[in-house]
Amino acid sequence: MGAPPSAPPAAGELLALGSDHSIPGLILQAGLVVQGVMAALALASVVTWAIIIEKSILLGRLRREIRRLAATGADRGQGEGLAARIHRAAAREWAEGREPGESRTEYRERIERAMRETLAVALRRAQSGTAFLATTGAVGPFIGLFGTVWGIMGSFQGIAQMRDTSLAVVAPGIAEALLATAIGLAAAIPAVIGYNRIARGIAGLRAEGLEAISAIGARLSARPPRGGEVRAAE
Numbered sequence: 001m002g003a004p005p006s007a008p009p010a011a012g013e014l015l016a017l018g019s020d021h022s023i024p025g026l027i028l029q030a031g032l033v034v035q036g037v038m039a040a041l042a043l044a045s046v047v048t049w050a051i052i053i054e055k056s057i058l059l060g061r062l063r064r065e066i067r068r069l070a071a072t073g074a075d076r077g078q079g080e081g082l083a084a085r086i087h088r089a090a091a092r093e094w095a096e097g098r099e100p101g102e103s104r105t106e107y108r109e110r111i112e113r114a115m116r117e118t119l120a121v122a123l124r125r126a127q128s129g130t131a132f133l134a135t136t137g138a139v140g141p142f143i144g145l146f147g148t149v150w151g152i153m154g155s156f157q158g159i160a161q162m163r164d165t166s167l168a169v170v171a172p173g174i175a176e177a178l179l180a181t182a183i184g185l186a187a188a189i190p191a192v193i194g195y196n197r198i199a200r201g202i203a204g205l206r207a208e209g210l211e212a213i214s215a216i217g218a219r220l221s222a223r224p225p226r227g228g229e230v231r232a233a234e
Helices: 011-017 023-029 032-071 082-096 104-127 130-162 167-221
Strands: none
Touching (some): 032 104, 032 130, 032 167, 082 104, 082 167, 130 167
């Protein structure tokens, strides 16, 4: 006698056989809402990495400029780098000399204030764009979770329509949904790390810059401008 004919596969098994469980397949099989969430998070991840790379290059350049500022003395105003701009700002105030009735401390403060303003402008430019990193780090996981919840709701709706509670029916939809959370975390984690590193880097550059500015201000305020006289006696 021949073997008895096997039972036809259930609808859930047919669905599982026709499903692509690779990551690209899960993305293509996901619903429009989940695909939209994945696309938004993938775009946020690309922008995040672009900001991190750009800021890393910029902070490296600013670090070299601030070290040059501390090492070159008080009268190196050539070029267009940050160190040269700070030196020129100090030189303008120094060349004016002390105003009548202005103490040496006030004169030094005026010179340093001009340098601090130039430094602050450069650091504000370096900080631009980091708000996007903070936002991505804060909301990325929740956007991914929204896609996950939406995808799981679709899976349970499929169970109700097919009247089949087998894992083969539920698993593909849940895998698609969980992939949205994974993409959200993949966008959020680098954003948080990058934001913290950039914030620490800017804070360190500000401290180094202010220290160099203080030293330059002390040197410049101790002597009158070349070819001029101090406008007021001590």
